[in-house]
Amino acid sequence: xxxxxxxxxxxxxxxxxxxxxxxxxxxxxxxxxxxxxxxxxxxxxxxxxxxxxxxxxxxxxxxxxxxxxxxxxxxxxxxxxxxxxxxxxxxxxxxxxxxxxxxxxxxxxxxxxxxxxxxxxxxxxxxxxxxxxxxxxxxxxxxxxxxxxxxxxxxxxxxxxxxxxxxxxxxxxxxxxxxxxxxxxxxxxxxxxxxxxxxxxxxxxxxxxxxxxxxxxxxxxxxxxxxxxxxxxxxxxxxxxxxxxxxxxxxxxxxxxxxxxxxxxxxxxxxxxxxxxxxxxxxxxxxxxxxxxxxxxxxxxxxxxxxxxxxxxxxxxxxxxxxxxxxxxxxxxxxxxxxxxxxxxxxxxxxxxxxxxxxxxxxxxxxxxxxxxxxxxxxxxxxxxxxxxxxxxxxxxxxxxxxxxxxxxxxxxxxxxxxxxxxx
Amino acid sequence: xxxxxxxxxxxxxxxxxxxxxxxxxxxxxxxxxxxxxxxxxxxxxxxxxxxxxxxxxxxxxxxxxxxxxxxxxxxxxxxxxxxxxxxxxxxxxxxxxxxxxxxxxxxxxxxxxxxxxxxxxxxxxxxxxxxxxxxxxxxxxxxxxxxxxxxxxxxxxxxxxxxxxxxxxxxxxxxxxxxxxxxxxxxxxxxxxxxxxxxxxxxxxxxxxxxxxxxxxxxxxxxxxxxxxxxxxxxxxxxxxxxxxxxxxxxxxxxxxxxxxxxxxxxxx
Numbered sequence: 022x023x024x025x026x027x028x029x030x031x032x033x034x035x036x037x038x039x040x041x042x043x044x045x046x047x048x049x050x051x052x053x054x055x056x057x058x059x060x061x062x063x064x065x066x067x068x069x070x071x072x073x074x075x076x077x078x079x080x081x082x083x084x085x086x087x088x089x090x091x092x093x094x095x096x097x098x099x100x101x102x103x104x105x106x107x108x109x110x111x112x113x114x115x116x117x118x119x120x121x122x123x124x125x126x127x128x129x130x131x132x133x134x135x136x137x138x139x140x141x142x143x144x145x146x147x148x149x150x151x152x153x154x155x156x157x158x159x160x161x162x163x164x165x166x167x168x169x170x171x172x173x174x175x176x177x178x179x180x181x182x183x184x185x186x187x188x189x190x191x192x193x194x195x196x197x198x199x200x201x202x203x204x205x206x207x208x209x210x211x212x213x214x215x216x217x218x219x220x221x222x223x224x225x226x227x228x229x230x231x232x233x234x235x236x237x238x239x240x241x242x243x244x245x246x247x248x249x250x251x252x253x254x255x256x257x258x259x260x261x262x263x264x265x266x267x268x269x270x271x272x273x274x275x276x277x278x279x280x281x282x283x284x285x286x287x288x289x290x291x292x293x294x295x296x297x298x299x300x301x302x303x304x305x306x307x308x309x310x311x312x313x314x315x316x317x318x319x320x321x322x323x324x325x326x327x328x329x330x331x332x333x334x335x336x337x338x339x340x341x342x343x344x345x346x347x348x349x350x351x352x353x354x355x356x357x358x359x360x361x362x363x364x365x366x367x368x369x370x371x372x373x374x375x376x377x378x379x380x381x382x383x384x385x386x387x388x389x390x391x392x393x394x395x396x397x398x399x400x401x402x403x404x405x406x407x408x409x410x411x412x413x414x415x416x417x418x419x420x421x422x423x424x425x426x427x428x429x430x431x432x433x434x435x436x437x438x439x440x441x442x443x444x445x
Numbered sequence: 446x447x448x449x450x451x452x453x454x455x456x457x458x459x460x461x462x463x464x465x466x467x468x469x470x471x472x473x474x475x476x477x478x479x480x481x482x483x484x485x486x487x488x489x490x491x492x493x494x495x496x497x498x499x500x501x502x503x504x505x506x507x508x509x510x511x512x513x514x515x516x517x518x519x520x521x522x523x524x525x526x527x528x529x530x531x532x533x534x535x536x537x538x539x540x541x542x543x544x545x546x547x548x549x550x551x552x553x554x555x556x557x558x559x560x561x562x563x564x565x566x567x568x569x570x571x572x573x574x575x576x577x578x579x580x581x582x583x584x585x586x587x588x589x590x591x592x593x594x595x596x597x598x599x600x601x602x603x604x605x606x607x608x609x610x611x612x613x614x615x616x617x618x619x620x621x622x623x624x625x626x627x628x629x630x631x632x633x634x635x636x637x638x639x640x641x642x643x644x645x646x647x648x649x650x651x652x653x654x655x656x657x658x659x660x661x662x663x664x665x666x667x668x669x670x671x672x673x674x675x676x677x678x679x680x681x682x683x684x685x686x687x688x689x690x691x692x693x694x695x696x697x698x699x700x701x702x703x704x705x706x707x708x709x710x711x712x713x714x
Binding site: 096 | 559
């Protein structure tokens with residue numbers, strides 16, 4: 022056992038240092054030009070997914086920038102970006118949140134010519150197409166909210182204007198998680214979520230904006246509803262979707278609903294639930310306990326999401342330069358490799374290749390059989406030799422996106438209906 | 446005292462009432478004077494169902510905590526003779542309260558689960574063949590957790606009033622030929638009324654204001670008023686949450702008002 026040395030502050034020493042701090046803040050020395058980028062602190066906030074301490078440590082090492090991270094839940098992230106512009110320098114938010122946040126004027130557009138690897142950013146975030154033949158999925162596709170017309174632009178434009186709202190950082194394709202050992206047969210469609218075979222053993226997430234999309238994928242797969250745009254439903258479509266799920270709920274289809282990552286892991290690991298909406302790291306968490314769990318690719322495709330970092334409108338001068346340095350560093354490969362070894366994708370995959378072993382690159386990106394153990398950056402074993410990633414390669418997975426997370430025009434109506442569903 | 450009450454009780458409630466008339470957008474609230482929030486609240490059948498459910502939880506929990514709490518208090522007050530043991534056992538009752546009530550609640554989940562301790566024990570005893578599904582994520586588990594969490598709030602005030610009953614009264618009843626049951630119903634229970642009433646107020650208000658127990662123990666499948674409010678808050682719909690809170694507050698005040706008419710606590714204390 023180590024003992025923590027007690028630090029005693031005498032009143033005098035506190036007064037002294039306190040006084041010095043006070044003097045320093047009250048009488049700032051006029052030496053801004055002498056300041057180097059190494060002294061700069063950037064305040065970033067976002068969800069726990071990408072607000073990783075490892076990133077802050079590494080950026081300090083490489084650039085000297087101090088990154089102060091705050092991790093919040095999805096709803097609080099939106100709230101802070103929209104209402105507390107002075108509390109951050111860098112906002113790490115999801116693309117669909119852009120629609121809510123951009124009108125507040127709290128973020129500034131980024132000059133694409135200052136982004137070194139701009140040309141290598143995946144097509145999804147530029148013209149919307151993964152490959153020239155791809156069709157664009159429903160919902161808030163990132164490129165539709167990725168550009169504005171100029172430095173002070175308030176309207177999104179549908180072309181690569183050179184002024185970006187967010188720099189893409191992390192994205193993935195979501196699907197249903199299953200327990201293959203408890204199901205014992207192939208699962209191929211979203212409609213299986215409401216299959217009575219799994220009565221009392223299914224679950225869906227209780228986060229309305231994402232849950233409604235999963236519901237829509239199910240209803241469409243069942244052939245019950247044809248949506249004009251799942252990412253922007255009409256009131257009638259919302260009513261019918263919720264009605265189908267309310268009936269299923271009353272018939273005891275669901276074991277529970279989950280709201281946090283941990284809950285979804287526990288439901289699956291304990292066997293309470295055998296099929297449910299899930300996020301990719303949650304699958305990893307179940308597997309690292311030695312329990313079989315599959316992120317099942319389904320024939321109707323994936324529900325996808327993407328996050329990016331945006332610059333506070335308050336940033337200028339040295340801080341703005343530091344922020345651009347940070348973004349260029351972010352896309353230069355180390356972070357990408359770190360994220361991709363957890364199962365996410367990086368905006369500039371080719372730079373990440375240098376930071377992954379050939380085995381890792383083959384497994385995570387190319388969908389090849391692994392030649393050796395696959396471990397997460399935190400040291401957990403995720404797969405053995407000879408295994409293939411669920412869903413296959415990057416192009417197989419991101420090429421099969423059916424719909425993007427989004428904010429609907431009828432959002433408030435949807436939220437109320439969602440509340441009724443939970444209470445039903 | 447008045448200043449403390451004013452700033453920490455009255456002012457927040459006034460704020461809530463004011464905000465309940467405001468409007469909300471996706472990410473902000475704006476001052477207004479509109480009845481939209483109340484209109485939607487009273488216009489939705491879900492509201493009535495949820496309020497009904499809240500009362501159901503309160504009533505059932507109250508009945509169980511009363512019976513268990515009264516029995517425990519009776520045992521402590523009348524069966525245990527030495528004051529030293531009374532105090533020791535009473536403290537024993539409070540030990541679970543040294544841990545957070547969320548932890549006490551969540552520890553039921555693995556116990557009651559499909560492959561949990563309860564089911565596997567019952568199966569190994571041959572009582573059941575299939576795991577009982579209704580043990581967890583059901584009304585049963587919600588009420589079980591409530592009873593577990595709140596019984597002590599019934600024990601303490603009842604025990605307190607019982608200790609103050611003059612033992613001579615019970616001896617007198619026995620001398621007059623009353624059976625144990627008769628002295629219980631005619632002497633002890635009437636004299637315990639203030640304690641029962643205080644316990645009742647504790648339990649009802651705690652259950653009616655709860656949201657986290659219902660969320661965890663029902664796996665988010667059941668709703669009470671607290672959950673409606675917490676859902677609204679999560680979605681940044683503060684005005685609508687305030688409106689629901691105001692209605693809940695008034696409902697609870699009415700319930701307490703009715704209870705206080707049954708027993709004049711101030712006189713009895």
